[in-house]
Amino acid sequence: MSTTVEQPRQFCTLGGQQSVVAIERAIPIVHGGPGCSNKLFSGMAFFNGFQGSGYAGGNAVPGTNSCEKEIVFGGETRLREVIDGALKVMDGDLFVVLTGCTADLVGDDTATVVSEYRERGVPIVHASTGGFKGNNYRGHELVAEAIIDQYLQPAPKVIPNLVNVWSVLPYQDTFWAGNLQAIRQLLEGLGLQVNILFGHDSGGIEAWKKIPAAAFNIVLSPWTGVSIAEKLEQRFGTPYLHYPVLPIGAVETSRFLRSAGEFAHLQSTQVERYIEKQEAYFYHYLDRSADFFMEMRWDLPAQFINISDSFYSLGISRFLVNELGLKPGRQFITDNPPEIFLDGLVNQFATLADKVSAKVTFTHDGGEIAKTLRSEVFDQPPLVIGTSWDRDLAKQIGGYHLSIALPITDRLVLDRAYVGYAGGLRLVEDIYGAVLGTY
Amino acid sequence: MALVNLANSNIQTREQRLGSIIAYEGTAADLGQRSREGRLHDRTRSFTQVSSCASDCSICLLSLIQDAAVVNHAPLGCAADFSMFNLTNRYGQFKRGITPANAHLVSSNLTETDTIFGGIAKLEQAVRDARERFNPKAIFVTASCASAITGEDIDAASDALEIELGIPVVAVHCEGFRSKVWTTGFDVAYHAILRKIVKPPQTKHPEIVNIITFWGDDVFTELFSRLGLVANLIVPFANIERISRLSESGATVQMCSTLGTYLAAGLESLYGVPEVKAPPPYGLAGTDAWLRALGRVTHKETEVEELIASEHEAIAPELAELRKELKDLTGYVAAGSVHGHSLASVLRELGLNVAGSCFWHHDPKFDNQDPAADSLQHVVKTYGDFPVSICNKQSYEVVNQLRRFKPDVFIVRHPGMAVWGGKLGIPTFLVEDEHFGLAYRGLLRFGHKIADAVNNPSFYQHLAKHTRLPYTDWWLRQGSTAFLGAEE
């Protein structure tokens, strides 16, 4: 998927800066060209649900803004200057130096520079995120791994029931803040102590220090974060549960909670009691609106098409198929999963439900997506669940459209969540709101 | 007595005119025979649940006439379905490429004082306002239980306002309590149209065919153009001018005689516009017969035969596929009389068995008095007998039957009923577009719809698993007719 790309839906490894911004009181320091950080802020945080700067993002991000001089003579002195300044000017608990194309290409030894500061006791780490090295999903992992390798110390003892969660990407997932809060509530509902690490009230540096003390890690993600969990297993021997489906709606969420409960050796009665309560809530509303689903379905979109990363395309497909009984069209996966995960994903879509499967295309090139869909015939208006790029396409194929993935410029997103029981209801409201809103 | 009496603003209810009933349990064959032999008697339910009323049916037709306005002379609650008609209007406009806009609906908002001192003044105000706000080509004044019981003279008021405003102002006597058969509301609405909108023919347009429909997609224009005929869908989304010239058309057809019986027969008896008398165009046999009857009336026999042949051939392979896929499935149909017969035909044509059915009412005959139009008889003759019950949307009876018949799929044509199939875990859908299964291609559309529903029943399964029915175990053990009284 390294072909040329029209209408990008993911960016470069330096996008990891947004994961730093998402850690409470953490300060990113970008050792790159003058515009990199701002472009990534605008692509991931602003023109993506208008999530905004937050505490130390946007224009507050310290950067070396490397120029001709740094390219020709190297940028290490410049970097030192900026770090010195940052330590004085920026009020933060953790500093993460991220390198961009310029620094990595001219071969600045950023690692050494940063380690010198660390030796002096400064809470600072370095992530080598030169843009050409991969996408920002990888960037997110690089940042986490950098903190783990360069900053964390083994814990004296394991805290039972403490779990670290590695799931949706801050800012890349427009609904990350709400989703992570939802995941926390779900796991707390089982009686676990949840280390959510990113976003409001996640504890900042103290939470990260607790990572090695966790009883286990949960990777609630098709692939992103697996490498983090593996690293933690190597360094601290922490076991991990990899659960690939983003849980949306009752069926999926209950499935997830059961396997989490099992992995954590929780009393199944305790797990079931919680699940029962949540399902009662969820199905009360599905029941109440059943009239609508059945009376309107004769003409509402029979077929849905996801154009989003593997988190959403898989999570939403399973939800719409297994809960609302909708019919999947072709599914597009845009986050460029590593080779080893592809078969697993294809298989997931092949077995969405008994008798129900979906074709998958891995691409993040709007041109290819458009070409593929234009060549298909739809007996009824399909539902296109994707990004703001896809509005035109949806129109062209006579379908309905909802933006749920980067970039989102037609919605403002605050604490909305699509994960969990309530998240499922929210998604249903939004999907049919988008449909009904057209007339 | 002549069917249509233009001098009288009111008409007889279906009970009086056609001997219609709302309670029966037996088989299609028996029901048809009793009807033909005049041995059909209604039965009263001692227990009932909410149904619909004539006002509903009248307003839904009239409010979709694009340049008319409807004034509902009633307490505000009778306007509760305005928002539904409004969505039907906006959605229909959207599908027809018209910019969606609100329906022209006003309520005179009768209150306690009005019930004592009379509300005619408010009605007049409402009609004047409607004129000023929408500048309509006609205004329909629909009655209500309250206005009728307090004896409001809406006829006098309407006639006076008609002179004052210089546009037709038509009283529509659709008060809910007058008829237990809500489709009387269609007749009343059409009577209003015949009385004050339709004009005697200036010229004749033999090629134009009136098609009495609801709001379904236009599947006719293309079909008819291949016969050299022009489809004229009425009355929803038509305008007053077009409706005023219905008398000039070459023929009138309907997709459902329950809907159009009065208008079709009225146009024939008043202006000699021949009504095409045939079973409705659903299922192969029905469509063939319907087209041939149309061909005879419009002298297009040869074109019709060509059309039939080519369409049969065009759908044959896909139809065979579908029949294979749907083989051995059983269906249950719940719909308004004749359209219910049509849905039964479609199911049988697709190879499903009709395990049971429930029609909201039954007309033993139609206003045209012609057995050729006997849709029930047609189904029985073509596809064989099947269980039938007549029940005016009593969900407790339907639930009871569904649990007994356990169909694989539940097909409904009326809001509020579908959910009960779902709550029992039965794949269910509502056919809001009455043309969905119409003619040859409709069979295929419909077949795929059923396949989709049965191939992924997850929604219904979850619903059934997590919902509770509001009925006692006692009731669910009874026969569904337990509350039917003796024949009257």
Next chain:
Amino acid sequence: MTGIVQHPRHLCALGGQQSVAAIERAIPILHTGPGCGFKLHTGLGSYNGFQGGGYSGGATIVSTNTGEKEVVFGGESRLQSVIDGALKIMDGDLFVVLSGCTSELVGDDTEHIVAEYRRRGTPIVFAATGGFRGNNIIGHEIVANAIIDQLLEPRDIIPGLVNVWSSVPYHDTFWAGNLASIRELLAGLGLKANILFGPNSGGLEAWRKIPAAQFNLVLSSWTGVSIARNLNERFGTPWLHWPTLPIGGIETSRFLRRLQEFADVDTTIATSFIEEQERSFHYFFERAADFFLEFRWDMPSHFATIADSFYGIGVSRMLTNEFGLLPLHQFVTDDPPEEFHESIRDNYAQIAPGISSNISFTSDGEEINQVLRAVASSPPIILGSIWDRDIAKEVGGCYLSIASPMTDRLVTSCSYLGYNGGLRLIEDLYSSILTSIQ
């Protein structure tokens, strides 16, 4: 507001049937014409966010479907047979008989008949809700008062128990979500809310507990006041009336502080809860600030609400005090009784220091359109019902459905009440604006 109505936003007293359907395992029995019950389900239940029928609503609603015969000869025997059937067939804990235009106009003595059943120990009450008696908000009060008068007995007080009289079920499209939010807010102060309507509200048992409440909370501009007064007379329960929808950071905290005072909850508990909630609210507020500051140059700075006074004032206060918008003109559509007009006017007169709003009491579409045509000098934000989409377009404004009837949205558990409710409304409003410009 007894004038003629184009674009009705509230219906007739018989709409109280929806409040019955909202009580868990309660069964409405209508003594009315054949179409009434389903029409009202259509207008309040389905074509209003497609909330649906639920357990005992929609097509299951029991009804006598009075016809010519009953109108001429009276419908009492018919009513009896239908009640008999209902008791056998419908699996419910509470039965509420509601009379409509027909039975009341022909003068059936429904009250007497129902009383007979009650004497025999059936949990059944009668509510006189003839359509012409008033709108469905009154109908809601009539139903509640009927149950209170005909069924409830005095009980020992349970400290911290609070009966909540707020959103009118189904008519407020977001009632279920809103009531759930109220429950959570009260729990935050350590109070136990007796919500009475909607999921997990406890049904008949919860209603029997009403006399045991420490106090009644009327969280509404006027609806429910008559209920609280009634309860005060019968059981001496004190009551707090808070007329403004608590939505967003400022309004919700204002409400919680007053509640804390009235219920005299420990200040430290209340304060820590409020602060925690505000922190989370402002995390998102801060993030969205870039958007508001950088886009308002071309976004409407004035807004109009076309909704009941509860929503109208709450939303106005949030948009003005929290998001820096200015009120254009507000329309009060819920036909408040005369005695409340002044307090409602006052409330709108002091939305913020030095900022007030003109208001009209009307639910007539055309009247609203004319005012808006006159006052909208620049494109405004319009928050109203589906009826108002066209005028919003006409005056070049931005539009969001927040009031009944609502056919452009599907509503399940969505709530516009409390801290999160504020975030939700802002998300929905600005998303609809952003969608409309591209």
Next chain:
Amino acid sequence: MTTEIQVTPKSVVRQEPGVTIRERRLGSITGYSGTPDELVKISLAGQLVERERSFTQAGTCSSFCATLQLSLIQDAVVINHAPAGCSGDFPMFNLYNRYGQGKRKLDQTSARLITTNLNEHDTIFGATGKLLEAIHKAYSTYHPRAIFVTASCTSGIIGEDLESTLDEAEEELGIPIASVSCEGFRSQVWATGWDAAYSAILRKIVRPAKIRRPESINIITFIGEDYFSELLRPLGLVPDLIVPFTKIEQLETVSEAGATAQMCSTLGTYFAAGLEKQYGVPEIKSPPPYGLTGTDMWLRELAHITGKDDIVEQFIAAERNAIEPELEKLKKRFAGVKAFVAAGPSHGHSSMEILQDLGMELVGSCMFHHDAKLDHGDPAGDTLRAATTGSGRMTYSVCNKQSFELVNLLRRLKPDLVIVRHPSLAVSVAKLGIPACFVDDEHLGLGYRGLIRYGKKIADWFRNPAIERNLSRHSALPYTRWWLEQQPFSMLGGEV
């Protein structure tokens, strides 16, 4: 020195791509703290020198400016030869495009943007192959009238030979394919990106004039609405807003216009001067038409060049009369209000004129860079001097949107209102509780009637600064107490 512009008789003849960066061409700087008078003086004297910051925050780069202009040409395609991250601003250009199309009643379509998505492998083995692939994809998908290829740090550093690749493709496809050298690292002054884009247009798009259209006036601008008609049509002139939302055909013939003006001299300096040098289209050199005096002077020069001297005076008088009453009201409204401007020159200078005409007191301002001179070299065009006659001693600083300096400065000056002209600065200002007015439509305050439009718009916000109030109560700034006690510009190094 205006000789920077490559002059040739016919633009079809190939010219060297790229432009000399502003630091060298115009002596531009990004660090300064002092007063307007002093800055004007040393700039004129050619004594202006850059002062570097030891600590900096994320800025913006040329690539952003270049792509913004080019991606809004309706029948062109922009290919960004870069890693995917450099396309972080694509969604923004897309929104600008759709939004602008909506306002101009055009079909709303997505912006035509492609990235070559460079990866590690490409940095080692080169990526001209991918570039060609992108060009072919662009051509087959959109059949554009021209293709612009914007460079990036990566493509620049690994030394991709764009020119020869593009020439091949141009031969093959027969449409102009222009390289745009907007590598971020080449200049600290991101405005260099405008120059790079315009030079590409001058080189490859603009054709020698076949006819003359004296009544047509090129207006170099961003995305603002067409308020220029208010000023030009009464004089019998027709504004031709370029480059956003034009088509290639329209750009080919800008050489036929009667004159070139701009809404901001920083934006169009290279383009305007180029058109004059290359095709003799005269440039309106006086400061852009904002504020009463500014507009007067601009109109007079425009009239002079286009031979409308006879009617201009009465038009000026009439317009000034027309707005008088409302202007007085607004002046009362804003009397005594202390204002601050944070924007790029020279539009920032224009905003300063507007605020003063609205009766506010300027307590300071901060511009994102400073050009010692403009390409036309004429001191008469000095927008800073024009804007600060009378307020020449206020606090004036140059800082490439370093929010840590701005916040520090504002805490000292305590203005009542701040005008902000660059994304994501507004919130830092608002966190101090100061009304932050972000006006994205750069034409809003244009000419005489613009004063009223502008005044009314910010009056609404000024009346109810609730967002700012709430932010200041609940949201922290990411700066240490230590820093807020330092002098705002203590991080500015010595002169280099």
